[in-house]
Amino acid sequence: MDFKLTEDQEMMVSATRRVAKEFIEPLIAQYPVTEPLPKSVMLQIFEQLAELGITAPRLSVEDGGGGLNMLDFGMIVEQLPPVIALSLISHEGTISRINAGCPEEIRQAYLPDLIAGKKIACTANTEPEAGSDSNAVKTKLEIEGEYGYITGRKIWITNASICDVMNVSCYSGTDENGRPLTRRVLVDLSQSDVEIREIPVSGLQQGHLSEVVFERTKVPVSHIIGEPGDAGKYLTLAWNANRPLLGLMTVHDAQKALEMSREYVSTRKQFGKLLGxxxxxxxxxxxxxxQVISARLMCYYALSCMDQGLRSNGTSAMAKRYATHASERAINLAMQLHGGMGISQELGLERMWRDARMFQVPDGTMGILAMIHGRELTGMAAFR
Ligand SMILES: Cc1cc2nc3c(=O)[nH]c(=O)nc-3n(C[C@H](O)[C@H](O)[C@H](O)COP(=O)(O)OP(=O)(O)OC[C@H]3O[C@@H](n4cnc5c(N)ncnc54)[C@H](O)[C@@H]3O)c2cc1C
Incomplete structure (x- = not known):
């Protein structure tokens, strides 16, 4: 085993770091830290991400994607500001779902612009009554002739307020055993009416997290994708790999907090000597x-297991649970080392701490992740 990056990995990581430092960070710094970035700004960023070849990393090169393995993608994601990385994951995860389960005409209609970063995608599954129990969706799909009609409410949807196309999970009746059948519907925001409201939250405030209301939203039947009951399968397609990626987004800030702390303790004096x-x-x-290094390594390990085709549900859940918590504690300690400055808005550490806390919810809360890991260790599911 070799912990040294390959030449290709060095190049990908440094190219992303350069775009993050020279383009993305100065651009988003021009906007208030407490408000969602305008869509026009997000599109500029997405075009840059497309140039880096990371808007569809999980698609093969033949399908127009980056053909990256997950470990490489994780190292790349770690270089991006977390608020942008989360938006990218929502976008590219939706691209994977469209690619995996859509008829050719739909793929052709949407994938080229999404991969080029000219349009933005998202996936809407969570509802007020269907959170961790992600199969319990109630948003209803009724098919009448050439059209489907969606009625219901989604909540906590990343990218919803800036997206062009939304992959929506809908309830469409039950199977012969009475089990709910969930379907995927692609809602094109240029064709269908949807009400979208940003939700004020504690962190990642330049990001986009919304409530979405469908009131008999009309969609062509061609946008009702796949087979009844397959929505869950396509959702989990990306979730498992997303978890260590989300862990690495928090490692980005924890690493920054470490660097800020080293700098601070080597300049500030108390009791006649440097804090350090x-x-x-x-x-x-x-x-x-x-905490920073153990979190990073655990996420890399989970992603590497996926690349090797090993079963990784437990490892990936463990990595996200550990990394998001370790990063939050690391940033908290960095705040402590900065004394009063640590809690000042000016320095940004308190914002990083709030941002890290946000990541403990999506794609599996801490409790749910522990139970996914526990199920793998015992062979027993403790969810119900
Ligand atoms: C930043 C962010 C981005 C998001 N992006 C998206 C998105 O793009 N698309 C989307 O569809 N959703 C998204 N979500 C929603 C997210 O997936 C849900 O919030 C998450 O699944 C938890 O659901 P919930 O909030 O309803 O909490 P609940 O499921 O109500 O959980 C509340 C608490 O109960 C615990 N709990 C639940 N069930 C059990 C159990 N069986 N045993 C023990 N404890 C349990 C949980 O661990 C948690 O602590 C996002 C959320 C956030 C914060």
Missing amino acids: AHQLVQQDLSDIET
Whole structure:
């Protein structure tokens, strides 16, 4: 085993880091930190991400994607500002779902612009009454002749307010055993009426997290995709791999918090000497770096297991649960090392801390992740 990056990995990581530092970070710094970025800005960023070849990393090159393995993609995602990385994952995960289960005409109608970053996609599954229990969706699909009609409410949907096309999970009756059948419907926002409201939240405030209301939203039947009951399968297609990616998004900020702390303790003096020369400060720094590196390695390990085709549901859940928590603690310790400055809005550490906390909810809450891991360890599901 070799922990050294290959030449290709070095190149991909440094190209992404350069775009993040020279283009994305200065661009988003021009906008208020407490408000969702305008769609026009997100489109500029998506075009850059397309040039890096990361808008459809999980699609093969023949299908127009990046053909990346998950470990490489994880290293790339880690270089992006978390608020942008989360938007990218929502977009590219939806692209994977469209690619995997759509008729050719739909793929041709949507994938080229989505892959080019000219349009933005998202997936809407969660509802007020269907969160962790993601199969319990009630948003109803009724088919009448050439059209389907969607009625219901989705919540906490990343990218909804800036998207052009939304992959929506809908209830469409039950099978012969009374089990709910969930279907996927592609809603094209240029053709269908949907009400979208941003939800004010504690972190990732330049991002887009919305409630979506469908009131007999009309869609052509050609946009009702796949077989009745297959929505869950296509959702989980991306979730497993998303989890370590979300962990790495928090590692991005935890690493930054570590660097800020090293810098601060080597310039600020108290009790006649630099903070960094006090034993307890060194212990805090040691704890921060331990958390950053262990979180990063666990996420890389989970992604590498996927690339090797190993069963990785438990590993991936473990990686996200550990990394998001470790990063949050690392940033919290960095705030502590900065004293009053740590809680100032000016420095940005408190914002990073709130952002890291946000990642403990999507694609599996901490409790759900523990139970996915536990199911793998025991062979027993403890969900119901
Ligand atoms: C930043 C962000 C982005 C998101 N993006 C999207 C998106 O793009 N698309 C989308 O569809 N959704 C998205 N979501 C929604 C997210 O997937 C849900 O919020 C998540 O699945 C949890 O659902 P919930 O909020 O209803 O919590 P609940 O399911 O109500 O859980 C509440 C608490 O109960 C615990 N709990 C639940 N069930 C059990 C159980 N069986 N045993 C023990 N404890 C349990 C949970 O661990 C949690 O602590 C996003 C959420 C966030 C915060």
